[in-house]
Amino acid sequence: MKIWAALAMLTAGGVALFGCGGPDYGEAFVTSFHAAKRAYAAGRYAEAAALYGEAAGDAQRVKDRDEAFFMQARMYEKLERYEAARERYETILKVSPRGTRAGRAAFEIATLQIEHGDPEKGWKALEEAIRRYPNHGSARRGLELWAEHVGERDGEEALRAVLARWLVEMKGSVIEQQLRYERARSFRRGGDLAAAHAAFVETARHHPYPMGTLTDDAWWFASLVAEERGDYEQAVADLRSLLASREVATGGSYERPRYPHAQMRIAELYRDRLGDRRAAMKAFRRVYEEHETSILADDAMWWEAVLERWDGDSGAACDLGEDLRERFPSSRYLRCLDRLCSTLPAQGSRPCPSYILETLAAGSGG
Numbered sequence: 001m002k003i004w005a006a007l008a009m010l011t012a013g014g015v016a017l018f019g020c021g022g023p024d025y026g027e028a029f030v031t032s033f034h035a036a037k038r039a040y041a042a043g044r045y046a047e048a049a050a051l052y053g054e055a056a057g058d059a060q061r062v063k064d065r066d067e068a069f070f071m072q073a074r075m076y077e078k079l080e081r082y083e084a085a086r087e088r089y090e091t092i093l094k095v096s097p098r099g100t101r102a103g104r105a106a107f108e109i110a111t112l113q114i115e116h117g118d119p120e121k122g123w124k125a126l127e128e129a130i131r132r133y134p135n136h137g138s139a140r141r142g143l144e145l146w147a148e149h150v151g152e153r154d155g156e157e158a159l160r161a162v163l164a165r166w167l168v169e170m171k172g173s174v175i176e177q178q179l180r181y182e183r184a185r186s187f188r189r190g191g192d193l194a195a196a197h198a199a200f201v202e203t204a205r206h207h208p209y210p211m212g213t214l215t216d217d218a219w220w221f222a223s224l225v226a227e228e229r230g231d232y233e234q235a236v237a238d239l240r241s242l243l244a245s246r247e248v249a250t251g252g253s254y255e256r257p258r259y260p261h262a263q264m265r266i267a268e269l270y271r272d273r274l275g276d277r278r279a280a281m282k283a284f285r286r287v288y289e290e291h292e293t294s295i296l297a298d299d300a301m302w303w304e305a306v307l308e309r310w311d312g313d314s315g316a317a318c319d320l321g322e323d324l325r326e327r328f329p330s331s332r333y334l335r336c337l338d339r340l341c342s343t344l345p346a347q348g349s350r351p352c353p354s355y356i357l358e359t360l361a362a363g364s365g366g
Contacts, residue, residue: 023061024060025059025060025061025064026058026059026060028058029055029058029059029060029064029068031058032051032052032054032055032058033051033052033055033058033064033068035051036048036051036052036054036055036068036071039051040071040075045075045078045079046075046079048071048075049072049075049076049079052068052069052071052072052075053068053069053072055068056068056069056072062096062099063099063100065095066092066095066096066099066100066101066102067100067101069088069091069092069101070088070089070092070101070104070105072088073085073086073088073089073092073105073108076088077112082112082116082117083117085108085112086108086109086112086113086117089105089106089108089109089112090105090109092105093105093106093109102133103129103132103133103135103136103137103138103139104136104138106125106128106129106132106133106136107126107129107133107136107138107139107142109125109129110122110123110125110126110128110129110142111126113125114126123146123149123150126142126145126146127146129142130142130143130146130175131166131169131170134170134173134174134175135173135174135175136174139174139175139178140174140175140178140213143175143178143179143182144178144182147159147163147182147185147186150162151186151189156186156187156189156190157190159182159186160183160186160187163179163182163183163186164183166179167179167180167183176207177203177206177207177212177213177214177215178214180199180202180203180206180207181200181203181214181217181218183199183203184196184199184200184202184203184218184221185221187199188221188225193225193228193229194229196225197222197225197226197229197234200218200219200221200222200225201218201219201222201238203215203218204218204219204222204241204242208245209245210245215245216242216256216257216258216262217258219238219239219241219242219258219262220238220239220242220258220261220262222238223235223236223238223239223242223262223265226238227269227273232269232273232274233274235265235269235273236266236269236270236274239262239263239265239266239269240266242258242259242262243259243262243263246259255291255293259291260287260291260294260296260297261296263283263286263287263290263291263300264284264287264296264299264300266283267280267281267283267284267286267287267300267303268280270283271303271307277307277310277311280303280307281304281307281308284300284301284303284304284307285300285301285304287299287300288300288301288327292327297327297328298324298327298328298331298332298333299333301320301323301324301327301328302324302331302333302340303359304320305317305320305321305324305340306340306359306360306363307363308320309340309360310363314341317340317341318340318341318343318344321337321340321341321344322344324337325337325344325347332353332356333356334346334347334348335347335348335350335351335352335353335356336352336353336356336357336360338352339352339356339357339360340360
């Protein structure tokens with residue numbers, strides 16, 4: 001599987017180039033490009049490659065020629081003719097270094113070298129692509145892979161020295177926050193947790209929501225590092241910083257992937273690390289009240305009920321069990337309701353899983 005699967009944005013039939021009232025593409029180009037698309041869709045990659053090459057020669061516009069070259073390179077990859085693909089990508093860089101396909105071509109050249117040619121040349125090509133096209137969509141994933149490789153090859157300190165230089169060179173670019181983020185990850189890999197935490201926090205604060213694409217991730221990993229350091233209060237504080245930017249609208253709230261998990265981790269930190277059951281119950285409640293469509297919602301309600309049971313409030317536990325049955329009719333926990341509350345029947349024919357039974361007993365004497 002290609003390491004660049006995450007970067008691939010190729011549409012199944014190329015791009016939609018043609019439409020009514022648009023520019024004059026030229027009959028020859030339209031004919032050959034459409035023929036190439038049909039051959040591609042039918043799996044006739046050699047024929048498609050030849051036709052895309054013909055279309056490039058027929059193109060009247062530079063961007064159409066570059067698209068045809070790009071698609072021809074993709075067909076060569078399908079045919080496992082990697083050298084031919086690389087040469088065609090290099091053609092794009094040579095004739096259109098500022099064209100719409102230039103950045104993607106540069107990253108594809110690096111990919112092909114890493115996976116099917118000379119890996120060291122490939123990593124060097126990737127470095128050059130990142131520096132040359134820091135605003136391209138492939139740069140972020142490329143930087144992540146490159147940083148991991150260089151950290152392993154040359155050491156984390158050497159990597160951070162390069163990242164520091166790049167932060168100056170690429171200030172204001174799309175990947176500026178990514179550079180800070182990779183620096184924080186490098187500190188963590190190297191075992192300097194204090195520096196890692198500070199760097200993750202700096203990454204989040206330097207690019208606050210909605211200006212940063214990695215702000216939530218930075219707060220999330222800051223909290224993980226704080227937990228690794230044994231600073232559980234700080235871990236909770238970092239997660240609260242993540243959640244602080246949650247916007248509330250008339251019809252609900254703007255949900256982002258980290259939100260329910262952050263709220264759940266706050267509850268778990270209070271339960272497992274800080275030993276504050278009341279705070280944990282309150283935090284679990286916020287998961288299912290504020291993130292009711294999350295896959296974590298029924299887990300949170302179950303755990304609030306379990307903590308009530310641990311604290312000896314069977315009435316509250318039973319009430320929550322009843323709410324769980326009504327709000328989450330497909331929850332796995334319904335099989336265990338009779339174990340949570342003697343007045344509630346278990347749902348379904350399958351027995352309560354042992355791992356859930358263990359949660360009921362784990363803290364009953366605490």
